[in-house]
Amino acid sequence: MTNKGKATSIDIAYLAGVSQSTVSRALRNSPLVKPETVARIQQIARELNYKVDKHASSLRTQQSTTLALLLFEDPTSDDSLINPFFLSMLGSITRACAIKGYDLLVSFQQLSDDWHADYEDSHKADGIILLGYGDDVDYQPKMQQLDAQGTRYVRWGADSGTLCVSSDNRQGGILATQHLIELGHQRIAFIGDASNHYPELFARYQGYAASLLAAGISLEPGLQVDAITTEESGYKATCALLDSKSAGDFTAIFAASDLIAIGAMQALTERGLMPGKDVAIVGFDDLPLARFTTPALTTVRQDTKLAGETLVDKLISRIRGESVEAVTIPTQLIVRNSCGALPGKV
Amino acid sequence: MTNKGKATSIDIAYLAGVSQSTVSRALRNSPLVKPETVARIQQIARELNYKVDKHASSLRTQQSTTLALLLFEDPTSDDSLINPFFLSMLGSITRACAIKGYDLLVSFQQLSDDWHADYEDSHKADGIILLGYGDDVDYQPKMQQLDAQGTRYVRWGADSGTLCVSSDNRQGGILATQHLIELGHQRIAFIGDASNHYPELFARYQGYAASLLAAGISLEPGLQVDAITTEESGYKATCALLDSKSAGDFTAIFAASDLIAIGAMQALTERGLMPGKDVAIVGFDDLPLARFTTPALTTVRQDTKLAGETLVDKLISRIRGESVEAVTIPTQLIVRNSCGALPGKV
DNA sequence: GTTCATAATGAAACCGCTTTCTCAGCCTCG
DNA sequence: CGAGGCTGAGAAAGCGGTTTCATTATGAAC
Known part of the structure; x- marks a missing residue:
């Protein structure tokens, strides 16, 4: 079959000596067609390398799969x-x-x-x-x-x-924050969205807030900075945090995404602070690259x-x-x- | 138009008081239709939120775009x-x-x-x-x-x-290898494919080989280890390299991909060697994560x-x-x- | 030996669009 | 004034399937 025009069900019908409708049925294993006819038709279809035309089929059935x-x-x-x-x-x-x-x-x-x-x-x-x-x-x-x-x-x-x-972003926020609290951190910054523009990030914030409160730590507005999910944004937010006097002495950061966390780590490093040593960081997402940052990023994995x-x-x-x-x-x-x-x- | 059946060109034809063929032409700005008719029809189509049915169109024109x-x-x-x-x-x-x-x-x-x-x-x-x-x-x-x-x-x-x-994988291999040579390295290992199973990696190897020879450095089979493009593979290959006596004292690695390079860096680190200090590494690809490894990976960017x-x-x-x-x-x-x-x- | 489901198949309509073919007007031209 | 030439548009033929409807055996039932 070197002709460019691909084989159609009519070609098969001709070869099988049946009508085109029967071919259509046989190819979809319709019980209306006798089993041996089905087998014969499917065999021919295979030999011809025939494939049902997606458009014709979709047009008729009104669904495109x-x-x-x-x-x-x-x-x-x-x-x-x-x-x-x-x-x-x-x-x-x-x-x-x-x-x-x-x-x-x-x-x-x-x-x-x-x-x-x-x-x-x-x-x-x-x-x-x-x-x-x-x-x-x-x-x-x-x-x-x-x-x-x-x-x-x-x-x-x-x-x-x-x-x-x-x-479950809220639960993820809790996981991250509790981890930091268990490690002894009290002044934990949150970088992300705390004003419900980005519902996912906001839910992580809520988990953060809930964990702090549950541990008897009060929320400090000065420890929260907005950021979207990019490194630049994380970087800038962290700089802002470091520059603000009210933030002063935080010992940990919960970044609402790994990209933010990476930006944060850059900012810290530039200021001579060692992430993981001077400041603990938890991210969110578990991107493939999270394993390869230095230090390797502790993070909340999304499945x-x-x-x-x-x-x-x-x-x-x-x-x-x-x-x-x-x-x-x-x-x-x-x-x-x-x-x-x-x-x-x- | 809350009816589920989406509008068709016939509906538009009816509303515009023209034939369906004219609608079809008008929607594709055919010069065969009077401009004002075109405008009227397109207006109606817009109001109906009409979109040409992809399947019908593709079936007829025999191309799916x-x-x-x-x-x-x-x-x-x-x-x-x-x-x-x-x-x-x-x-x-x-x-x-x-x-x-x-x-x-x-x-x-x-x-x-x-x-x-x-x-x-x-x-x-x-x-x-x-x-x-x-x-x-x-x-x-x-x-x-x-x-x-x-x-x-x-x-x-x-x-x-x-x-x-x-x-241009060969050129990339040259770029990488020359860079290492210029930095003074003489014993440069290659991790990747040197036997033309993976043509891309092999081309990189060829660039590597050509650069060495051009610099008067002879190729040492012991400095080449096969690997596919995964970290594991790069990790294992590097371990093999470190274990082999013939490789002995290489000072640099050209990894045929960033993933290999990352595996190599892990292997080096585990053996107490500092990538970038004890052994120089160049990768290939410039994956997003290459910027975030430690040390940040020098690599050949593919556009x-x-x-x-x-x-x-x-x-x-x-x-x-x-x-x-x-x-x-x-x-x-x-x-x-x-x-x-x-x-x-x- | 009719009558009637049942099984297996064919004929034809149809999905919604593109495109060829036709045709009605309306000009232009010799 | 009749023969072409344009313009703008409609009628209808597909594109290649799916599906409804009709049709022909084939037994089963009465």
Whole structure:
């Protein structure tokens, strides 16, 4: 079959001496077709290297067996650098889709883009996975629009009314903070979002706050600095912290993400402070690179594998019309060397 | 329009009082339609939130405006961990596709899978981008099959007859090795592939060998150890190197990838050798994490942004039937601290 | 020996769009 | 004034499947 025109079901029908409808049925193992006919037809199809045309099939059945992954980036972050965390998620989502027999379309979007539901409107995908940090205020209108259009989607992030899969960020914050407290730290700074712009980071803050209070340590506003999930932001926030007199003598930092933690470690090092010795640091995410920082970063691991699988599962359920609930995935503290130091003065 | 059935071009035709064919033309700004008619129709389409059905369109035109990215993994490597380098590539490919107006399907494959051309056979994609390290011997049959089927594809890697985009690995090897030589190193080990199983790594080795010879340093087989692109592999190779008597007193390592370099640094550290001080190290790739190792890794940067764009461009050209040539992308030496040491004895 | 489910298949409609073919007006030109 | 030439638009034929509906055996049942 060197002719470029790929074989169609009609070709097979001709070769098998049956009608095209029978071929269509046989290829999908319809019980309406006699078993030996099915076998014969499938054999011929195999020989011809025939594959069902995705578009024809999708057009007729009105479903594409394709999911779209929309990763949208905070416009404030570096244009070309994708957060490694999402890259990990992408990996696990890809795998989960393959297992479920769905194709995966991937697209990176600016939050400002008018992407809303394009993928579903044009029937490119049966459902959408939304991935990305970002100010919740920016998301809300989009979500509402999706809901209004009846678009099937799941979102990674913090619970916000819509169908959502997320790590247990609050619990992760508790894990991190308790660890520091157990090591004897009392003045623990938090770098991240404490004002609920980024719900995930905010939940980590809540865990932090809850742990402190539970340990009888009062919250000090001066020990909290806002940052988004980039090194630059973590770096700047830490500098601000070091410069402020009120922060004075913190002995530990809970960074709301590994990237922030890395920026923080840079800032500390530049000021002659040794991370892990002079100041303990805990991050969040457990990026692949967390093992390779110096000192190796103690951090809260998000289970990206499970997360990806769950996102895909839930989305497929939703596409099938089943009712689905939000899911929270536990986190895990990974102890490395960045808290190795005894609490010391800054 | 709360009805679930999405609007079709017929709905628009009805509302605009024209025929459906005219709608189709108008939506694609055909000059066959009077400008004011075009405007009216597009206006209505906008109001209805109408999007052309991808499948219907693709079925009719026989092209999907979609590219497939097949990332296949060396079965020898860890199952769930994707090489960060490919993740970067994926990022840039995604962007390049978006710019060109193509959708991108992403799939991870085992090299052993019978994926060949499935994406094209079923018309899911107009062309395929192949990404992944792997023994060239394993690839050849696949490539030939793709060629035989007339599948449009581009491959990232080393030049091998097929349309291919790659970094100038040999030049990168030269950059790295010359850097070490200029720093005064004479006994430079190479960890990677010196037997042309992995053409990319082998090209780096060739650059290494050429540089040594150009500097009048003879190649010592004992200073070369095979490794694939993982930390474990780099770790083991370095241990082997340290254990072998013939290697004895090397003062520098050129690792064929950053992951190998990181493994090497771990091995050195465990043996009480300080990377960057006792032994200089150069890596290859410039992964995001290279900046965060200790010491920060001097490495050869591959321009993933340009690489992704080029892959996409070339593939689209090929789809259009234009004749395309293999492309080689220059690399760049990024000097950090891992070669900071004066040459010392091991 | 009709009648009637049942099984296996074929014919044809249809999914929503693109594109070719046709055609009605309306000009231009010799 | 009749023969072409344009313009703008409609009718209809696909694209390659899926699915409904109709049809022909084939026994089973009465």
